[in-house]
Amino acid sequence: MPKDSTKTRQKLIAAADALFYNQGIRAVGVDAIALAAGVTKRTLYYHFKTKDDLIAAYLDGRDQPTLGRYQALLPKAGEPAALRVRRVFEHLAKSCQDRQWRGCSFLRAAAEFANLPGHPTRLIAARHKKSFEGWLADILRADAIADAAELARQIMILFDGAVAQILIHRDPGYAASAAEAAALLIRNADRRKWKSGARAG
The missing domain is CATH 1.10.357.10 (Tetracycline Repressor, domain 2)
Incomplete structure (x- = not known):
């Protein structure tokens, strides 16, 4: 995985970590995670095929x-x-x-x-x-x-x-x-x- 792609994946996981832990997993949608990570939802799904993968x-x-x-x-x-x-x-x-x-x-x-x-x-x-x-x-x-x-x-x-x-x-x-x-x-x-x-x- 290219360096920039790895960095984006890490940003998504970090955003998910903060939101899931503070608000609950089911309460947080992928739109909120993408927004917090500063990427599009399409980019999120490039790295994680499903929310379950994230x-x-x-x-x-x-x-x-x-x-x-x-x-x-x-x-x-x-x-x-x-x-x-x-x-x-x-x-x-x-x-x-x-x-x-x-x-x-x-x-x-x-x-x-x-x-x-x-x-x-x-x-x-x-x-x-x-x-x-x-x-x-x-x-x-x-x-x-x-x-x-x-x-x-x-x-x-x-x-x-x-x-x-x-x-x-x-x-x-x-x-x-x-x-x-x-x-x-x-x-x-x-x-x-x-x-x-x-x-x-």
């Missing part, structure tokens, strides 16, 4: 950067899993205090297309959430926490539940409450690990 590009563009922001919070080693997980919830509490925060783009997108299980939006959102959950499991495994995959799923539920409650109530305290619940789950897993080791010894 939606997919928008979510794909948020996938790794979103996970990367959370990963960047944590040192590579030296902290127990409980503290590393707590940092994740602390970042959520800080992020939601930004007036531009509208919740999780992947949760919101999946909710908008809840009636279309095979829609690209649902598939990309599911992939992102599984990646996030897998990263949490890796944190737990690194600390030899028992049943890391199942525990990561439980913490993921707490995280997304906190996001939803904060979005409804605009109260970052839900992140702190979820962090305490996650810490309790990890402590209980640690106790099971210790008891299992004691019996084995």
